Amino acid sequence: xxxxxxxxxxVIRVSGDDARxxxxxxVTNDLDPxxxxxxxxxxxxxxxxxxxCDFFILALTPEDGxxxxxxxxxxxxxxxxxxxxxxxxxxxxxxxxxxxxxxxxAAVDGTPLPEDAGLVYDDPRLPALGQRAITDxxxxxxxxxxxxEAYHARRVALGIPAGGRDFAYGDTxxxxxxxDQLGGVxxxxxxxxxxxxVSRMQHRGTARTRIVPIVFDEGxxxxxxxxxxxxGKPLGSIGxxxxxxxxxxxxxxxxxxxxxxGAPLLGGGLAFHLAEKPAFIRFPFPGEAGFGAAAGxxx
Numbered sequence: 647x648x649x650x651x652x653x654x655x656x657v658i659r660v661s662g663d664d665a666r667x668x669x670x671x672x673v674t675n676d677l678d679p680x681x682x683x684x685x686x687x688x689x690x691x692x693x694x695x696x697x698x699c700d701f702f703i704l705a706l707t708p709e710d711g712x713x714x715x716x717x718x719x720x721x722x723x724x725x726x727x728x729x730x731x732x733x734x735x736x737x738x739x740x741x742x743x744x745x746x747x748x749x750x751x752a753a754v755d756g757t758p759l760p761e762d763a764g765l766v767y768d769d770p771r772l773p774a775l776g777q778r779a780i781t782d783x784x785x786x787x788x789x790x791x792x793x794x795e796a797y798h799a800r801r802v803a804l805g806i807p808a809g810g811r812d813f814a815y816g817d818t819x820x821x822x823x824x825x826d827q828l829g830g831v832x833x834x835x836x837x838x839x840x841x842x843x844v845s846r847m848q849h850r851g852t853a854r855t856r857i858v859p860i861v862f863d864e865g866x867x868x869x870x871x872x873x874x875x876x877x878g879k880p881l882g883s884i885g886x887x888x889x890x891x892x893x894x895x896x897x898x899x900x901x902x903x904x905x906x907x908g909a910p911l912l913g914g915g916l917a918f919h920l921a922e923k924p925a926f927i928r929f930p931f932p933g934e935a936g937f938g939a940a941a942g943x944x945x
Contacts, residue, residue: 648754649763650792654810655750656723656743657780660730661706661713663738669703669714672733672839674820676832680714682707685767687830689820690729695843697818699726700809700830704767704780713740715765715780717750719809749786752778754796763789771828772926774804799888805859805924811870812857812885812893820844821853822895827927855882858896858932859921862913865890872914876904884913891921901932 660669670677675688682705689700701718718726723745730741752769753759753776759766764781781789801808806828809815813823825831826848833848847853862868867887874881874894881904882896894913904911911918923931930937 647757647759648792648796649751649759649789650754650794650797651786651790652750652752652794652797654720654794656718656720656745657748657750658716658718658723658727658730659713659740659742659744660716661711661740661742665713665739668734668737668739670835671837672730673703674825674831674838674840674844675703675829676835677703678835680705683767685770687770687825687828689825689830690726691820691838691840691844692816693840695819695840695847697809697813697815697820697823697825698722698729699815700823700825701726702767702770702778704765706765710765715744717778717780719815720745721810722815747783749781749783750778751781751786751789752776752797754792754800756800760789771830772804772806775801775806795888798886802859802886802888802891802893805893805921805927807857807893808886813895819847819853821847822855822857824857824927827929853929854899855895855897856929857885857893858901859924860884860892860894860911860913860918861921862887862890862892863917863919866916867892868914868916868918874911874913874918876900876911877907877909879904879909881911892918894918898932898937902937905932 673688675686680686686703690698699722701716704715756776759777759779763779766779769775820831868884872884881900885893920932
């Protein structure tokens, strides 16, 4: 077992008789399959369909008091609490910020975490990511055997984006951050905040921008936030990187044109090429048949 503590995560508890319906009416994913031992992944959006926050959703057993825990980005915790309180109205729901007393740990190498590590669950985005757990902050260091950088290096190698590193909250649609590929959006459930925009993007194929895994030719990744260009023209931005790999938020139509023209791709002035397509991605990938048409349709 190799695990690290993710110090950039917060924990919110949503409990009460209406907790499930309350979240079901707000978040992008379907809560029906979310049961103790089966976590979900989703996001809260603005009415315009942009992501306020993404998070993991864990159901608690009656013995643990019932309700749900949200494993969310630390910097978004206060804003998420504020938004949830705003939507609470008369619902029989209690909201508690457990960040100070809780800790989030994650497997670094995909091996299982100890059963006594706390509330252990499989990462619902991708099985290869392994397990995560929410545990008490006291004694958490005894579970830590690796640095967080090792976890993020594996995440980048697998092509999984992280909010605040690879995309900006308040300015990103779920499709752009690959939530539609990672089980973070249900297209069958009823309405939720921002649902109309997300559904339109899905059915019309209007995701102009996507996060794409890349490899730097010299084996050194550009800094996070560096500009990506193609033939000197703006292409997007570089996200988190490790071991010469990175994730980049790129305009698909401009990328298609650059690949067709053989234009050089640069990130922070460093040459890069596209990584192999991750197995979880189902949309036409750069270099595949149909990619150019799909990118053009996004205009």
